[in-house]
Amino acid sequence: MLTGKTILLGVTGGIAAYKAATLCSRLVGLGATVRVMMTEGATKFITPLTLQTLTRHPVATDVFDERDASIVQHIDWADSADLAVVAPATANMIAKLANGLADDMLSTTLLATTAPLLIAPAMNVHMWEHPAVVDNVNRLASRGATFVEPGTGQLACGYVGKGRLAEPDEIVDAVVAMLTAPKPLAGQRVLVTAGGTVERIDPVRYITNDSSGKMGFAIAEAARDRGAEVTLVCGRTETTAPNGIRVVKAESAAEMHEAVMERLAATDIVFKAAAVADYRPLHRATQKMKKTTDQLSLELVRNPDILQAIGEWKETNGGKPFVVGFAAETTDVEKHALDKLNRKKCDLIVANNVAEAGAGFGSETNIVSVYGQGGLVEHVPQMTKRAVAERLLDIVQADVKGTVKR
Structure with missing residues (x-):
């Protein structure tokens, strides 16, 4: 069942x-093929020789114990x-993995790998x-790690409760x-927009918003893990784009509009999660503007409406791609979401109240409601953005x- 698969197994103390x-x-x-890495603490409970014998491969315990000069072991x-x-x-x-620490063989290797991560806690x-x-x-x-929940029962410390390693x-x-589950989006081409756009006033100043890009990144990662070919068009973001995804940088709304529209014909599903600025300065100064008066007025003009353009393109091109829009609201969330769904010809709208705790820009969590033509499809309570x-x-x-009401 796992023939041809290589598994890194980290054993801790x-x-x-x-x-x-x-x-x-x-x-x-x-x-x-199982390659075992052990922390120093783990070797106090079980010997490396035991796991070497079972796997028929050397066990790594020290990042500086390089046995093959032709490779760097933890990278290999x-x-x-x-x-x-x-x-x-x-x-x-x-804690090390959550905070990017790398001070032993296991944590260093896990920081370097792009493979999916499965964690089985015990404490x-x-x-x-x-x-x-x-x-x-x-x-x-939120970064995509999968957990095997610890079991409940008698613990080695004498307590009874949740914390024992899963069997x-x-x-x-x-x-x-x-490693073997079917990939439901295999063969599908997914385009995700993420982050906030930047509308330049001059070379050092700009108009933007609080979008971090985390929700769009989470969607891109999840679609990638389901087998989709993912293109991520992103503006200003707070975090690094996921691995294994084609990334297209688009700073302004005009650049994002161009990047999206030229890819629609080769796209099956669109998640338009980016927070695009509605307006941009009519005139962009080529040099840094100096303070010359007590007041400054900026004349703004409308940016292209990317979601509207996607919906209109879809109507004239056989009903594809499937379009999921996003609505970040502060009042009358359902009313505004349904209006946006209809005006912009989306298949679904994902709406949230960004003034609500746990659902705002930059948060690690979100609370959303999904709407289709038939009204509310599902309310998703607070959970991590990846979930x-x-x-x-x-x-x-x-x-x-x-099979969903629309």
Whole structure:
């Protein structure tokens, strides 16, 4: 089942490290090539020799222990992986991964890999519930990491509660699902716009908005992981664009309009998540403007309406692509969303109240309502933007198949 797949298995320093032996055995039995990396703490609970014997491959414990001069081991292993698994994952390792720390073989390799990440936490119940751990888990989930939830029961420390490592067979099932599950968007070409546009006043000043691009990035990542060929057209953003995605930079609304329209004919689904400036300065100074008066008036003109243009193009080109618009509102969310849905000829509108806590620009979470021609399709409660993206893709896939009210 896993023949031809290479799995990086990170083992960290908790009592549950002994279960890594069973996990290795199961994965190798399914045909996978398993490369184990252990933290120093993990070697106190189970020996590298045990896991080396089970996997038939050397176990890495020290980033400076370079055995082959022709490669840099942690980069070579990072590049070779189809999937990275951390089991057990301590609170310490989760914190490292959430904050980009790289101070040992495992954390360094995981920072270098572009493979999907599966994390199986194991720790004391109070540690698992600590706000810092919860925040780190949510941060990793928002970046696309998958978690195998810890089980509830008797813990090694004597407590009874949630925190014990999931059973090896449960972790194996998650590995198999991630590596062999069908890709529902395979063959589909998805275009996502993200971030805010920049409308220059002069070389050092501009008009923009608070959009971070995080929602668009989450949609692009989720579509990529479902097998789609993704193009991301982005303006000003706060974070780095996801790997494995074609990125097109478009600073202004006019540039984004051009980038989107020239790609529509080769697109099946559009998520227009960017916050595009409605207006731009009529005149753009070529040099930095100096303070010469107490007041300054700027004359603004309308920018091209990208979502409107997409809807009109769709109407004259056989009803494709499938168009998902976004409406960031502060009042009368449903009224404005349905009006936008109809005026701009979208298939779906995703609306949120950006004044609501947990749903605003720059937040790691979102709260949205999805509308179609039949009204409200679904209200998605507060969750990470990656989780919201996954739900939106579920709705779009069902709608494309004709099973969602529109």
